[in-house]
Amino acid sequence: xxxxxxxDSRQSRGKRERRSWFSLQRKYAPYIFVSPFFILFxxxxxxxxxxxxxxxxxxxxxxxxxATMEFVGFENYRLLFTDPWFWQALGNTxxxxxxxxxPQHLIAxxxxxxxxxxxxxxxxxxxxxxxxxxxxxxxAVAIVFQTLLGTQFGVVNQAINALASWPVTSWMFAGLAEQxxxxxxxxxxxxxxxxxxxxxxxxxxxxxxxxxxxxxxIPKDYYEAAAIDGATNWQRFRFITLPLLRPIMFFAVxxxxxxxxxxxxEPFILVGRDGGTGRAGMTVATYLYRLGFEWSDMGSAAAxxxxxxxxxxxxxxxxxxxxxxRSFERRE
Amino acid sequence: MKRLLVLTLALxxxxxxxxxxxxLALYPDLDSHLDVVLTEFLLENPDVTxxxxxxxxxxxxxxxxxxxxxxxxxxxxxxLDVEFVARFLASGALTDLSQEPFNAGQFEDLYAPYAWSxxxxxxxxxxxxPGDLGPGVLFLRRDVxxxxxxxxxxxxxxWDSYLDYGRAVRANTDSYLMTNANDVARxxxxxxxxxxxxxxxxxxxxxxxxxxxxxxxxxxxxxxxDEGLDAQIGDWSNEWYEAFNQGTGATQFSGAWLLGHLxxxxxxxxxxxxxxxxxxxxxxxxxxxxxxxxxxQSSNKEAAWELVKFLSTRPEIQLSAFETTAxxxxxxxxYNDPIFGEPIAFLGGQEARRLFAEIATRVPQVSxxxxxxxxxxxxxxxxxxxxxxxxxxxxxxxxxxxxxxxxAR
Numbered sequence: 001x002x003x004x005x006x007x008d009s010r011q012s013r014g015k016r017e018r019r020s021w022f023s024l025q026r027k028y029a030p031y032i033f034v035s036p037f038f039i040l041f042x043x044x045x046x047x048x049x050x051x052x053x054x055x056x057x058x059x060x061x062x063x064x065x066x067a068t069m070e071f072v073g074f075e076n077y078r079l080l081f082t083d084p085w086f087w088q089a090l091g092n093t094x095x096x097x098x099x100x101x102x103p104q105h106l107i108a109x110x111x112x113x114x115x116x117x118x119x120x121x122x123x124x125x126x127x128x129x130x131x132x133x134x135x136x137x138x139x140a141v142a143i144v145f146q147t148l149l150g151t152q153f154g155v156v157n158q159a160i161n162a163l164a165s166w167p168v169t170s171w172m173f174a175g176l177a178e179q180x181x182x183x184x185x186x187x188x189x190x191x192x193x194x195x196x197x198x199x200x201x202x203x204x205x206x207x208x209x210x211x212x213x214x215x216x217x218i219p220k221d222y223y224e225a226a227a228i229d230g231a232t233n234w235q236r237f238r239f240i241t242l243p244l245l246r247p248i249m250f251f252a253v254x255x256x257x258x259x260x261x262x263x264x265x266e267p268f269i270l271v272g273r274d275g276g277t278g279r280a281g282m283t284v285a286t287y288l289y290r291l292g293f294e295w296s297d298m299g300s301a302a303a304x305x306x307x308x309x310x311x312x313x314x315x316x317x318x319x320x321x322x323x324x325x326r327s328f329e330r331r332e
Numbered sequence: 333m334k335r336l337l338v339l340t341l342a343l344x345x346x347x348x349x350x351x352x353x354x355x356l357a358l359y360p361d362l363d364s365h366l367d368v369v370l371t372e373f374l375l376e377n378p379d380v381t382x383x384x385x386x387x388x389x390x391x392x393x394x395x396x397x398x399x400x401x402x403x404x405x406x407x408x409x410x411x412l413d414v415e416f417v418a419r420f421l422a423s424g425a426l427t428d429l430s431q432e433p434f435n436a437g438q439f440e441d442l443y444a445p446y447a448w449s450x451x452x453x454x455x456x457x458x459x460x461x462p463g464d465l466g467p468g469v470l471f472l473r474r475d476v477x478x479x480x481x482x483x484x485x486x487x488x489x490x491w492d493s494y495l496d497y498g499r500a501v502r503a504n505t506d507s508y509l510m511t512n513a514n515d516v517a518r519x520x521x522x523x524x525x526x527x528x529x530x531x532x533x534x535x536x537x538x539x540x541x542x543x544x545x546x547x548x549x550x551x552x553x554x555x556x557x558d559e560g561l562d563a564q565i566g567d568w569s570n571e572w573y574e575a576f577n578q579g580t581g582a583t584q585f586s587g588a589w590l591l592g593h594l595x596x597x598x599x600x601x602x603x604x605x606x607x608x609x610x611x612x613x614x615x616x617x618x619x620x621x622x623x624x625x626x627x628x629q630s631s632n633k634e635a636a637w638e639l640v641k642f643l644s645t646r647p648e649i650q651l652s653a654f655e656t657t658a659x660x661x662x663x664x665x666x667y668n669d670p671i672f673g674e675p676i677a678f679l680g681g682q683e684a685r686r687l688f689a690e691i692a693t694r695v696p697q698v699s700x701x702x703x704x705x706x707x708x709x710x711x712x713x714x715x716x717x718x719x720x721x722x723x724x725x726x727x728x729x730x731x732x733x734x735x736x737x738x739x740a741r
Binding site for chain 1: 394397398400401403419420423424425563564565566569570571574575580705706709712713716717719720721723731735738739741
C-alpha cells in the first residue's frame, strides 16, 4: 500500500517539478528574451536622461571627479537665462530651423508630385539621386561645402563672379557688388544662409521620399474624376494632392522641426566648434556641447539640454495643435 | 614536446606576472617619435611593457576628460597639448610630481622658464614635464619680400613697420600681408604680459581682457582688416593650405612646428620660398607645445615616472623627436647640438633652429589659470565680431569680460 503511494508521490512530484519548470519558463522566458533591449535601454536611455536631470541642478567639473559634485539648485537655469550667448544660440537655432526647414518642403512636395505623376520611368533613379545626400556622411558633405564656399578659390564665388561681370546678368548682383568676393563662412551675415543651404540640400531628398510614398497612397480615382470634370494639373495638385497629403506633411514637418532644432554636425564642421564669426553659426546643441565637454561645466550643459528638450516639445505640440489634429480628423 | 610547451607557458606566465604593463596615450605626430625611441626604453626597463594608445588630437583630450571624470580608464602616461594643461592643473586629477618620490623640482633648470611656468601651479604643484615647445615664429615669403624690396629686419622692426610692409605688399603684389588678422591680435596679447600675470587673468584671478593690451591687440587686427591687408582665410581649412601654396599670405604667425607641417604635407612645393623671424618689435611668444603627465588614478606611477623622465629629460630623446617630427626640444641643453647650426633648405638655407632656440629661451614666464581656454575662446569670439561685423572694440571687450566672469566659475 505504501509503495505504490510512494511511487505515486514520486511520480507526481516529478510531474509537478516538470510542470512548475514548464510554467516558470512559460512565465519568464518572454521577459528574458526581451530583456536585452530593456537592459540596454536602461543603461543608455533611461539612466542618462535621469542623470542629466539630476546633473542640471549640480555644479560639476567632470575632470575633478564625481565626488566634487555640488548641489546648486536652479543656479544653472538662472545662469542660462541670463546668458546672452544662450539667447543668441537660440535665435540662431530658430533661424536655421525655419530657413533650413521650410525650403525642404517647398521643394520636396512639388518635386514628389512631378516625379510620381510625370516622370514614371525616371522616378526611382531620380528619387535615389535626391536621397543620396541624406545617407552621405555629414562631415564629408560639410567639408565639400567648405571648399565650394571658399572666399578666394571656392566654386560658388567663381560662379557669382562670372555672373556679376557678365553684362547680361550683372544687374542681379548690383546690390552685392561691394561684398564680392563673398566671405561665406567668415562673415556673420552669410554664415546662417550657408548652413541653411547645406541643410536644405542634404535633407530635402528624404522628404521627397516621404512625399512620394504619401502620394502613392492617394487613390487614382480622385484624379480621374477630377480630370473628367476638367480640372487642370494645378487644380488637381491644389485640391486633391495637398489636402490628402496632410498627414504625411505633418509627419515630415515634425521630423524637420525635431531635427533642425538639434542641428549640430553641419554648423560644427562648417564654421567650427565656436560657431564662427560673431557666433553666427552657434546653435543650442553646439553651445551645450562646448559648455559640457570643452569648458567642463556639465551642470550648465545638462540644464541647457533640458531647456532645448522643452523647446522641441513645445514646438512639436504647437505643430500638432495647428496642423496635425485637423489632418487626422479629416481622414476619418 | 609537451613538457617544453608547459615550460614555455610557465615562463611566459611568470614573466608576465613580474612585468608592469604601462599604457601611454598620445596623439599624432607623437606616435612617430615613440616608434623610434620606444625600443630603447624597453631595453633599459626589461620588466616594463608599453602599450601605446593613439587617438586624434581632439578625441585624445576629450577622451581623457571622460576617463578622468569616470575615475578609471585613463592611461598611465598621457600627452597633453599645452592649451589643455591649465584646465587639468587645478583639478587634482593629475599626479603632483613635485612630491616624493618624484621630486620633479630637480628638473626645473633643464627647461626654458616659460615652459616650466605652464606646468606648475601658483601653490607649487607640478603636474607634468615638458615634452616639446612651440616657440612663436613669424614665417615670411621670400619671393614677396624680394618683389616689394623689403628685408626681414625692416618688416619686424616694429608693429608699425609690419603694417607698412602689409600696405606695400597690397600695393605691389597680388598677396596679402597675412591669411587672417586674428593671428596678429593673438600674437600681440600674448606678448607684453605684466610679470606675475597670465594672458587673461591677473594674480588674483580677475580677468584683464578690458586692459590696454587687448585694446591695442584688437586695434592692430582691426587696422589690418579695415585696410584690406588680410585675405580673411580661416586656419586649418583647405583654403588655408592652398594659400600657403599660392603665397596668398606674405607672413604667417605660428609655432616653429608649422615648419614640419609646411614641408611635409601642406606646401612641400614652396621649399626655399620661406624665411622665419621672431615676432615684430622684438617680442617673443609661444604657440603650442606638448607636456607629459601621470593621471592620479594610475596604479603604475613609478614605472610611469620612468617613462615621463625618459621622454622629457633626456637630451638625446628630445633631439630624436626634433629630427623625426620637428617637435622643438624642451630641454635647453640640446640647443648646443650641431643640428641647430644646420641650414634648413626649406627656409632657403636659414639656420633657423638657432633662432627658434633663442626665442624659446626668451619667451617670458606667464602664469596659467584653469579658465584660460574659456577666456581665449570668448576673446577670440569677440575679435571676430570686431573684425567682421564692425563692432566697437571697447564694448566687445566689455561683453567678453562679462561672459568670462559668467562662465569661468
